[in-house]
Structure formats: C-alpha cells, structure tokens
Amino acid sequence: SQQGEEDPQALSIQEGENATMNCSYKTSINNLQWYRQNSGRGLVHLILIRSNEREKHSGRLRVTLDTSKKSSSLLITASRAADTASYFCATVSGGSYIPTFGRGTSLIVHP
Amino acid sequence: IAGITQAPTSQILAAGRRMTLRCTQDMRHNAMYWYRQDLGLGLRLIHYSNTAGTTGKGEVPDGYSVSRANTDDFPLTLASAVPSQTSVYFCAAEPEAGYNEQFFGPGTRLTVL
Numbered sequence: 001s002q003q004g005e006e007d008p009q010a011l012s013i014q015e016g017e018n019a020t021m022n023c024s025y026k027t028s029i030n031n032l033q034w035y036r037q038n039s040g041r042g043l044v045h046l047i048l049i050r051s052n053e054r055e056k057h058s059g060r061l062r063v064t065l066d067t068s069k070k071s072s073s074l075l076i077t078a079s080r081a082a083d084t085a086s087y088f089c090a091t092v093s094g095g096s097y098i099p100t101f102g103r104g105t106s107l108i109v110h111p
Numbered sequence: 112i113a114g115i116t117q118a119p120t121s122q123i124l125a126a127g128r129r130m131t132l133r134c135t136q137d138m139r140h141n142a143m144y145w146y147r148q149d150l151g152l153g154l155r156l157i158h159y160s161n162t163a164g165t166t167g168k169g170e171v172p173d174g175y176s177v178s179r180a181n182t183d184d185f186p187l188t189l190a191s192a193v194p195s196q197t198s199v200y201f202c203a204a205e206p207e208a209g210y211n212e213q214f215f216g217p218g219t220r221l222t223v224l
Contacts, residue, residue: 041217043201045213088154092210098167098169099156101146101154102153103151
C-alpha cells in the first residue's frame with residue numbers, strides 16, 4: 001500500500017506559471033524524495049529532504065516538509081513545457097529503509 | 112555502461128513461459144530494487160536487495176524471484192508468466208538502502224498474453 005499520496009492527481013498550467021504538488025504520508029519518516037518521470041522513461045531523482053529539514057531548493061524547484069502535518073510540497077517556479085511529466089514522492093520510514101512511492105501527479109505545461 | 116541498463120527493452124510473452132528480466136549497474140551501489148508500474152497504481156516494489164548475497168520481498172512479490180550473486184547484477188525471474196504480470200518493470204539502485212537517491216533504469220515493457 002502507498003505510504004505517500006500525491007495531490008492533485010493531475011495538474012494543467014500555462015508556461016510561466018508556478019506548479020505546486022503535495023504529498024501526504026501516514027507514518028514517521030527518515031526522508032522524503034521527489035522524482036520526475038517523463039513519458040516512457042525511468043524515474044529521475046529531483047530532491048531528497050530529511051526529516052530534520054524544512055525546506056530545500058534546487059534551481060527552480062523548492063521542496064518543503066512539515067512533519068507535524070505529515071506532508072510535503074514540491075513547487076516548480078516559472079514552469080516550462082519541458083517540465084511536463086509525472087512527479088512522484090517516495091518516503092523512507094524509520095526501521096524499514098525501503099522507499100514507498102505514491103501514485104504520482106501528472107503535470108502538463110502548455111506552451 | 113553508464114548507470115543502470117535493463118534488458119530486454121520490451122517483450123511479448125506467452126502465458127506459462129519463464130522469463131528473466133536483466134538489470135546491471137556500473138555504480139557499485141549496494142542496494143537494488145525491482146518495481147512494477149501499472150497505470151493508476153504508481154510504482155510497487157516487487158523485491159529488493161540491500162547488498163550482494165541478500166534479498167527481500169516487497170509489496171507484490173508473488174510470482175517473482177530474484178537473486179543477487181554479485182554487486183552489479185540483479186535479475187528478476189517470472190517462473191510461469193500470467194497476464195496480470197503485464198506491466199512496465201523498473202530496476203533501481205541506491206548507494207545504501209534508504210538514505211540516498213535511487214537511480215532508475217529505462218524499464219522493460221512486458222506483455223503476457
């Protein structure tokens with residue numbers, strides 16, 4: 001069963017707009033990771049945030065983590081058509097060390 | 112080789128046949144994983160290996176087996192394929208289980224008729 005669940009399932013925006021995706025999880029975690037998957041390809045790692053961190057940045061990406069609410073968000077600023085992809089969160093819980101993926105958010109950025 | 116390779120890229124298989132999906136990495140990562148990806152269900156873990164010589168069951172292990180004879184190779188075997196095993200299979204590797212990012216292969220698209 002999925003530990004992390006992304007929201008929304010699908011998101012459609014115009015180029016230049018910001019895109020925000022959320023991930024909620026059920027049990028305490030060691031870290032949370034975000035991945036991107038372009039159609040027909042393997043997943044590519046974007047950002048890893050550990051349980052003692054609150055925010056991380058990488059280029060146009062910003063990830064926040066709120067352990068009290070058991071949730072994370074991925075913000076893509078100034079989106080581009082090339083950002084069109086599915087985005088997945090993966091959680092690693094204490095004790096198991098096995099990442100669990102959510103079902104993903106499908107992002108479409110219209111040029 | 113750079114990263115993770117998977118073979119074959121795609122395969123159509125008759126039900127009841129035996130099939131091995133190959134996965135090889137050149138990063139010398141300790142942990143390796145097999146996932147299946149089905150529409151609407153995201154990625155589900157089939158089997159994993161924290162280090163060479165050890166394996167473990169994931170969320171959906173039934174009908175699949177793995178081996179980890181060395182660090183680089185992590186083959187996934189379907190002993191007797193069934194149509195419900197039609198899926199896209201991804202292999203991944205990680206420096207150490209649970210602490211780092213995972214690196215994914217390009218996937219194998221398997222159709223069982």
